[in-house]
Amino acid sequence: MIEVESLSKSFGEIDAVRELSFSAKTGEILGVLGPNGAGKTTTMRIVCAYLPADSGTVRVDGIDVSQDSLEARRRIGYLPENVPLYPEMRAVDYLRFRAGIKGVPRRDRITRVHEAALRCGVSEVLSQTIRTLSKGYRQRVGLADAIVSNPPVLILDEPTTGLDPNQIVEVRELIKELGESHTVLLCSHSLGEVEELCDRVAIFNRGRIVAQDSPQALRQQLSLQSSTVLELPLPMEDRVAQILEGLGGKPSIEALGDGWLRVSLESGEDPRELLFQRAADAGIVLRELTRRQLTLEQIFRELTIEERKLS
Amino acid sequence: MRTLRSTFLIAEREFGSYFLQPLAWVVLTALWAFMGLAFWLVLSMFSVYPAPAIELQRELFRSMLFWLPLLVALPVLAMRLLAEERQSGTLENLLTAPITESAVVAGKFAAALSFFLVIISPFALYLGILGYYGELDLAAAFAGLLGMILTGALLLAASLAASALVRNQIVAAIVGFVTVLVLYIGPLFAGQLAPSGPGSAVWEYLNLWMLLDAFSRGIIDSQHLVYPLSGTVFFLFLAARLLESSKGK
Numbered sequence: 001m002i003e004v005e006s007l008s009k010s011f012g013e014i015d016a017v018r019e020l021s022f023s024a025k026t027g028e029i030l031g032v033l034g035p036n037g038a039g040k041t042t043t044m045r046i047v048c049a050y051l052p053a054d055s056g057t058v059r060v061d062g063i064d065v066s067q068d069s070l071e072a073r074r075r076i077g078y079l080p081e082n083v084p085l086y087p088e089m090r091a092v093d094y095l096r097f098r099a100g101i102k103g104v105p106r107r108d109r110i111t112r113v114h115e116a117a118l119r120c121g122v123s124e125v126l127s128q129t130i131r132t133l134s135k136g137y138r139q140r141v142g143l144a145d146a147i148v149s150n151p152p153v154l155i156l157d158e159p160t161t162g163l164d165p166n167q168i169v170e171v172r173e174l175i176k177e178l179g180e181s182h183t184v185l186l187c188s189h190s191l192g193e194v195e196e197l198c199d200r201v202a203i204f205n206r207g208r209i210v211a212q213d214s215p216q217a218l219r220q221q222l223s224l225q226s227s228t229v230l231e232l233p234l235p236m237e238d239r240v241a242q243i244l245e246g247l248g249g250k251p252s253i254e255a256l257g258d259g260w261l262r263v264s265l266e267s268g269e270d271p272r273e274l275l276f277q278r279a280a281d282a283g284i285v286l287r288e289l290t291r292r293q294l295t296l297e298q299i300f301r302e303l304t305i306e307e308r309k310l311s
Numbered sequence: 312m313r314t315l316r317s318t319f320l321i322a323e324r325e326f327g328s329y330f331l332q333p334l335a336w337v338v339l340t341a342l343w344a345f346m347g348l349a350f351w352l353v354l355s356m357f358s359v360y361p362a363p364a365i366e367l368q369r370e371l372f373r374s375m376l377f378w379l380p381l382l383v384a385l386p387v388l389a390m391r392l393l394a395e396e397r398q399s400g401t402l403e404n405l406l407t408a409p410i411t412e413s414a415v416v417a418g419k420f421a422a423a424l425s426f427f428l429v430i431i432s433p434f435a436l437y438l439g440i441l442g443y444y445g446e447l448d449l450a451a452a453f454a455g456l457l458g459m460i461l462t463g464a465l466l467l468a469a470s471l472a473a474s475a476l477v478r479n480q481i482v483a484a485i486v487g488f489v490t491v492l493v494l495y496i497g498p499l500f501a502g503q504l505a506p507s508g509p510g511s512a513v514w515e516y517l518n519l520w521m522l523l524d525a526f527s528r529g530i531i532d533s534q535h536l537v538y539p540l541s542g543t544v545f546f547l548f549l550a551a552r553l554l555e556s557s558k559g560k
Contacts, residue, residue: 048407050558074409084400088331089324100320101408103313145404 001026001183002047002153007056009042016042018207020056024200026152029179031194031215032187034204035304040187041081043204044157047185048078060153074103077146081157081187083139087131091122091141094130095148102149116144121170135162143171147178154178157187172197191300205304218299228271229264231288232279237261243278247271260287317410321418325392326425334391335426338384342430349376350437364445371437372455372527373520378462381430382495385463386487388426389470392419393554394483406558416551420464420471427463434459451529458526461539462519466491468546475553494542495519 007020017039024030032040045051047058049069058065058072065072086094095113104112117123120140125133130141139162146154159175160168176197178184188194194201195215202212211218232240234255240263244251251265265271272289279286329335353374357367371377393416396402405415438452470487477483498517505511515521522535 045403045407050403050407070409070411073407076407078404078407080400080403080407082400084402084404086324086328086401088328093324093327097320097324098404098408101317101405101410103409 001059001061002030002185003057003059004043004047005057007043007046007058008054009039009046009051010054015207017046017053020207020209022202022209022212024183024185026183027180028200029175029184029186029198031198031201032185032204033189033191033194033201033300038204038304039207040204041157042207044078044080044155044185044187048076048155049073074149075151075153077149077151077154079142079146079154079156079159083142085130085138085141085145088129090127090129091117091133091137092126094141095126095144098145099148102151104149112148112150113144116148119147119174120144121167136164136167139163140167140171143174151182153183153185155185155187158189159186160188160190160193168193203300203303210303211299226291227264227266228275228291229262229288230275230279230286230290231256231260231262232284232286234259234261236284239282239284243275243282243284247274262288313409314411314414317414318418318421321410321415322421322425325419325422329388329422329426335388338387339430342380342384343433345380346377346433349374349380350433352376364441365448365451367445368438368441368448368452369455369524369527371434371441372459373523375520378495378523381463382466382491383488384430385427385466386470386473386484386491389423389467389474389487390480390484391474392423392471393474393550394478394480397478397557398480402554402558412551412554416471416475416547416554420468420547420550423467423471424460424464427467428460431456431459431463448529451527454529454531455523455527457531458523458535461526461536461543462523465519465539465542465546466494468543468550469494472546472550472553475550475557 001024003023005021007017008015009017020039020043022030032043034040042051046053047060047065049065049072052066060072061075063072063075089097092113095116096109099109099112100106113126114123117126120143122137122140122144125137125141130138133141139159143156143159146156156175160171163171172193175184175186179197179199186194186198198215200212200214201218202209203218204210237253240251240253240261244263244265247265247267249266251263254262254264256262270291272291276286276289350371353367353370353376357370393402396405406412434456438447441447469490470484473487473490474480474483476486494517498514499520502511502514502518505514516534516538519539522538525532525535
């Protein structure tokens with residue numbers, strides 16, 4: 001469980017994080033999205049007690065990070081961005097060392113290392129020197145390090161960058177599985193990833209959370225901007241107004257050049273059934289009738305660019 | 312208990328890492344060559360101007376011939392300890408584990424000091440040779456070794472603090488070298504410049520050459536223990552504070 005309350009942190013003149021609040025329960029994956037420089041990594045570092053906050057509180061499993069940072073850190077598995085590892089060590093030695101300083105008893109260390117390696121798919125490279133590993137393997141050695149002491153809270157800063165598509169699928173499966181029994185804070189650039197994995201999403205921009213909800217709810221909130229597209233034959237141009245009557249909004253009409261016409265209309269409610277009915281009554285053949293929902297990507301752009309315009 | 316275990320793990324990893332990197336091997340080889348040469352020079356000096364065997368043995372422990380290469384080598388061995396962790400970002404990984412800055416510094420220091428023991432291990436051979444061909448004052452030899460270890464510890468701790476201060480390893484080595492040089496040569500020069508001034512007692516107290524000289528005679532005086540030990544603790548404390556303040560930067 002992670003509870004963050006009105007967290008602020010500035011570096012000199014720059015406010016990296018301003019009055020930030022969020023929480024994540026056990027068994028929940030909270031996605032953290034935002035453009036570069038939005039304060040995501042700073043927030044992660046404060047939660048992991050690597051940076052002190054200027055004000056506000058962070059509790060991990062009920063433990064105040066600033067009061068008892070060691071005890072809090074004992075409950076966190078952290079995968080930093082860029083996954084810094086010791087290149088001269090063998091992967092197995094590195095993971096044993098990490099298990100040791102995270103307090104895994106000596107007799108359990110090698111079993112835990114092998115378990116974590118198996119889950120992260122790095123068993124076959126354990127005896128290799130980290131320097132010789134590919135980016136994808138290093139990334140997963142870092143992930144194995146994060147889970148090696150089986151902490152209740154996982155903080156993963158872009159865990160799938162540098163992986164090939166197959167590895168991405170595997171690691172996402174793993175995160176999903178871990179999310180059932182852990183609290184996971186997942187920082188990502190990949191909106192698809194967040195949409196797929198997270199129960200809730202917090203969108204960061206300029207050190208603040210501009211939206212926080214489930215991916216579905218976020219989409220619903222912004223469904224007013226959903227649009228409906230229909231295509232009908234060009235000679236029916238004068239009938240468009242009749243079909244769209246009473247639906248509000250200003251349709252945009254575009255001739256496609258192949259004798260068809262594309263009409264898009266922004267509307268909150270789904271008008272597809274009505275449109276079909278009217279077209280059928282008027283004897284108009286439609287070759288397309290679709291409703292475009294905003295993807296998280298568009299919501300994200302909408303929210304973060306809007307902010308930029310305002311300020 | 313946990314801190315002790317973490318310290319041990321850090322030390323174990325760091326000591327092992329020395330042998331996985333070419334730099335340490337280069338330094339070790341060069342130092343052993345220099346030290347062998349210094350031993351030969353000391354021996355040939357004494358064959359020209361014969362003196363009692365105990366004098367020869369004392370010269371081993373206090374001669375600058377042994378220390379000058381060490382003044383260069385110790386900052387080089389300590390430079391990467393913290394600076395590299397900061398530069399490569401592994402410090403973030405290390406300090407988000409449940410481990411204190413003090414344990415990190417203590418572990419790194421223990422590893423460096425252990426490597427220093429490896430460096431001076433040929434002294435066992437030199438003493439063996441002296442004992443084979445002449446007479447050995449064993450008590451004085453132990454005191455002499457203790458003096459070397461204490462001095463080495465002080466200089467390593469100072470170099471470690473330099474490594475905590477800056478991000479760049481080369482800069483860390485240079486800062487460390489200057490600090491070590493001031494610690495070793497500074498009081499010597501100051502003592503020469505002002506042999507009887509008001510500060511002379513201080514310079515004498517801080518004079519590492521005189522400290523090594525005293526140990527080489529088999530004299531273990533509390534003043535000669537207090538200075539290197541408290542100096543070492545001071546620099547380690549400094550390194551831990553510097554490390555703490557550099558987090559996240």
